[in-house]
Amino acid sequence: MSTPDPTSAMEQFAATFREEAADLLTDVETTLLALETSPDDPDLIARAFRALHTIKGSSAMFGFTDITTFAHALETTFDEVRKGNIAVTPALVSLALQGKDLIRSMLDGSGADTKEACAEVIHALREMDVAAQPPAPAAPRVSAPRPPDPPAVAKTYRVAFQPQADLLKDGTNPLGLWTELLELGSGEVVATTDQIPPLHDLVPDACYVAWDAVLTTQKDEAALRDVFLFVEDRGALTITLADDGESDTEDDKKLGQILIERGSIRPEQLQAALAAQPRLGTILTVGGTVAPDQVAAALAEQRVTRQARAERAAGAPVDAAASVRVAADKLDDLVDLVGELVIAQSRLTQVAASRDDLELVAIAEDVERLTADLRDNTLNLRMVPIGSTFNRFKRLVRDLSTELGKQIDLVTDGAETELDKTVIERLGDPLVHIIRNSCDHGIESPADREASGKPPTGTVRLAAYQSGPNVIIEIHDDGAGLDVEAIREKAIARGLMAADASLSEGELFQLVFLAGFSTAKSVSVVSGRGVGMDVVKRSIDALRGTVELKSKRGAGTTLRIKLPLTLAIIDGLLVSVGTGRYVLPMSLVEECVEISRAQVEEARGAHLVPVRGELVPYMRLREWFHEEGEQPLVEQIAIASTEGRRFGFAVDDVIGQHQTVIKTMGRMYGDTEGLAGATILGDGTVALIVDVAGVIRNAIPAGPPPS
Amino acid sequence: MSRTILVVDDSLSMRQMVSHTLEQAGYAVKAAVNGREGLEVAQANAVDLVVTDVNMPEMDGIALVRALRAEPNHRYTPILVLTTESTDTKKAEGKAAGATGWLVKPFSPDQLLKVVTKVLP
Structure with missing residues (x-):
């Protein structure tokens, strides 16, 4: 959905608050320590007070109520200090320091039980306060949810506001008040303008107008009063009930009756006017008994009341909720069902195409279009912005830089990029790992950085953006970069590559993702990079993503993660081998080439195919999956690219692109090598989805083959 | 043309929350970290x-309201004061200085937007 989830935005602010509060606490600590040496410095006292006050205010905003209560107690004490009622003593300072530590553990959520300690500190503070002043009020008001309104009946109110002349002087816009009032229901406003003086007497920013409104609303009188919250002291507001919304038997009120109820005329005046008949309003106005505006206001009331009754009779419309919270399971079920629907629809399309029935084809096309829209909308429901995940890392980088004694800035970009909820959830841990590595082993110490002519503060850049059906996440650091030679030596030492093999830089970098590489935990730039990178790689593989590593010695390292937008549906390349059908993820397939029997024989058993001047290794899906039958004279090879190298899959035939709804395999087949799942084709047959990365890993067990 | 709202708060999280909420609602937002900076932004824009x-360092919110009311350009600009105290003294102080309205912390994004629409001309 395009509207961002408000809860996740709030979580982001809460994360910022945590960081900010941590800073403020550090500030509080410094200030307190300074106060110990100069206990009378008013600037220091004000600073401590302000920091505590900010912590209190913001913690309440972002739902840290325990902190709010506690910070309030501390703030109250410092308020007394500020006023000179309490002196700064070493006891007060150490109590405040203790309090500061407590707030910090509440922030981290680490302190298992801070309640008792808090209570003790509050108690001690109170005792100091008592010496100076009566006890502080218990806790600030923390937004109590309003009790649900009782089932509302639309009532009609008269709202009159007679402002003072200075109403406009503080920027109040009276028009806004009435617009706001009318938004509460339906009604009319009439301005009384007879007090406006001739132009030469007029003061431009004085208010001469009074207003009368009649409003039919389901809201109560308090809600109406709320509209005038900021101006209640700048005028006289009267709200009276004109119609209680229930007495339907009563006839419409006559104008005269309304005027009397509103206090515009007295009953005797009405009687006198009625005696002279024609139209009451005209008579009263012409006779000067009431101002035209007042009659207009009364007529407005009559209209509004009439309309309210009419609506009541017709059954008035009720406001619907703007958003709904849904359990994630229900969404998953919906996505599953839509997946089934996509399958059924493609069968329909296939059947329709085989019959010579234009009507059926037209229906099939409609269904296809609707299904596509439904699918996109459904998948969209699960999309959430990646920003909340990003914010976690700000804290991580902060903490790491303190821990490691480095200066590191985290820059994020593209926080609004949306990804499937499941993908985001499973992405957190690998990202933590990568960022940890970047800070720990990528960014150098400030001294080293300055020595190599870089600014002392290192930057880790975390960026996300969408690129076609994929989301790209890049983690870049401007640190030392990888040492290619050291990787080579280590790979040889670990038996991951032959000593005489010549690998490209890209291929060498891919080695750090191999499991064998990660066992070493020495502290050199390179070995550190390897820690757990195989785990990262596996997590990204499981998300059907790819990881690429680029690095330049001395300039930094970039990890590029490419992820599919969603896990439920992929674009696949449908191929056939014998009687079997297989799907290769389209995102990995670069191109398809042909290889003839003659070429195969020429290669004398080496599984290599020339592609644009490069020899690319390939394997036959027929052999991998033990499909029966002979390979055709001309085979098709789908060239897949993953982990910076290319690999071919020889198949009998390429059928074409196929939108694939992924079904996970049952428990029995869960561990089958080389299979990522299955899908059902339009004609009802099953096709298996090839786990491209898995097959390649198995086909080439120890790194890329020597070329 | 979207309307411009100046947000003045020394707390980063508050500034972010308020700015984000207003931006989401389609307003253009300028931010300042204290009254003095806020006044400068208001003078230049x-x-x-x-x-x-x-409660802010350098120049607090009440002083900012007074200073803005002394500016010919901002004599009638609506000003909302965010206060932590629900007590009437602070509101009265803000009102007396010339603030248009107030909002008591903690408030929700919805409450903020409601009050903003209330005072925007």
Whole structure:
């Protein structure tokens, strides 16, 4: 959905608050320590007070109520200090320091039980306060949810506001008040303008107008009063009930009756006017008994009341909720069902195409279009912005830089990029790992950085953006970069590559993702990079993503993660081998080439195919999956690219692109090598989805083959 | 043309929350970290509404309201004061200085937007 989830935005602010509060606490600590040496410095006292006050205010905003209560107690004490009622003593300072530590553990959520300690500190503070002043009020008001309104009946109110002349002087816009009032229901406003003086007497920013409104609303009188919250002291507001919304038997009120109820005329005046008949309003106005505006206001009331009754009779419309919270399971079920629907629809399309029935084809096309829209909308429901995940890392980088004694800035970009909820959830841990590595082993110490002519503060850049059906996440650091030679030596030492093999830089970098590489935990730039990178790689593989590593010695390292937008549906390349059908993820397939029997024989058993001047290794899906039958004279090879190298899959035939709804395999087949799942084709047959990365890993067990 | 709101608060999280909420609602937002900076921004820019915290270093919110009312350009600019105290003294102080309205912390994004629409001309 395009509207961002408000809860996740709030979580982001809460994360910022945590960081900010941590800073403020550090500030509080410094200030307190300074106060110990100069206990009378008013600037220091004000600073401590302000920091505590900010912590209190913001913690309440972002739902840290325990902190709010506690910070309030501390703030109250410092308020007394500020006023000179309490002196700064070493006891007060150490109590405040203790309090500061407590707030910090509440922030981290680490302190298992801070309640008792808090209570003790509050108690001690109170005792100091008592010496100076009566006890502080218990806790600030923390937004109590309003009790649900009782089932509302639309009532009609008269709202009159007679402002003072200075109403406009503080920027109040009276028009806004009435617009706001009318938004509460339906009604009319009439301005009384007879007090406006001739132009030469007029003061431009004085208010001469009074207003009368009649409003039919389901809201109560308090809600109406709320509209005038900021101006209640700048005028006289009267709200009276004109119609209680229930007495339907009563006839419409006559104008005269309304005027009397509103206090515009007295009953005797009405009687006198009625005696002279024609139209009451005209008579009263012409006779000067009431101002035209007042009659207009009364007529407005009559209209509004009439309309309210009419609506009541017709059954008035009720406001619907703007958003709904849904359990994630229900969404998953919906996505599953839509997946089934996509399958059924493609069968329909296939059947329709085989019959010579234009009507059926037209229906099939409609269904296809609707299904596509439904699918996109459904998948969209699960999309959430990646920003909340990003914010976690700000804290991580902060903490790491303190821990490691480095200066590191985290820059994020593209926080609004949306990804499937499941993908985001499973992405957190690998990202933590990568960022940890970047800070720990990528960014150098400030001294080293300055020595190599870089600014002392290192930057880790975390960026996300969408690129076609994929989301790209890049983690870049401007640190030392990888040492290619050291990787080579280590790979040889670990038996991951032959000593005489010549690998490209890209291929060498891919080695750090191999499991064998990660066992070493020495502290050199390179070995550190390897820690757990195989785990990262596996997590990204499981998300059907790819990881690429680029690095330049001395300039930094970039990890590029490419992820599919969603896990439920992929674009696949449908191929056939014998009687079997297989799907290769389209995102990995670069191109398809042909290889003839003659070429195969020429290669004398080496599984290599020339592609644009490069020899690319390939394997036959027929052999991998033990499909029966002979390979055709001309085979098709789908060239897949993953982990910076290319690999071919020889198949009998390429059928074409196929939108694939992924079904996970049952428990029995869960561990089958080389299979990522299955899908059902339009004609009802099953096709298996090839786990491209898995097959390649198995086909080439120890790194890329020597070329 | 979207209207410009100046947000003045020394707390980063508050500034972010308020700015984000207003931006989401389609307003253009300028931010300042204290009253003095807020005044400078207001002097240099056309601002349709000022939302300011009270307790800030350098120049507090009440002083900012007074200073803005002394500016010919901002004599009638609506000003909302964000206060932590629900007590009437702070509101009265803000009102007396010339603030248009106030909002008591903690408030929700919805409450903020409601009050903003209330005072925007």
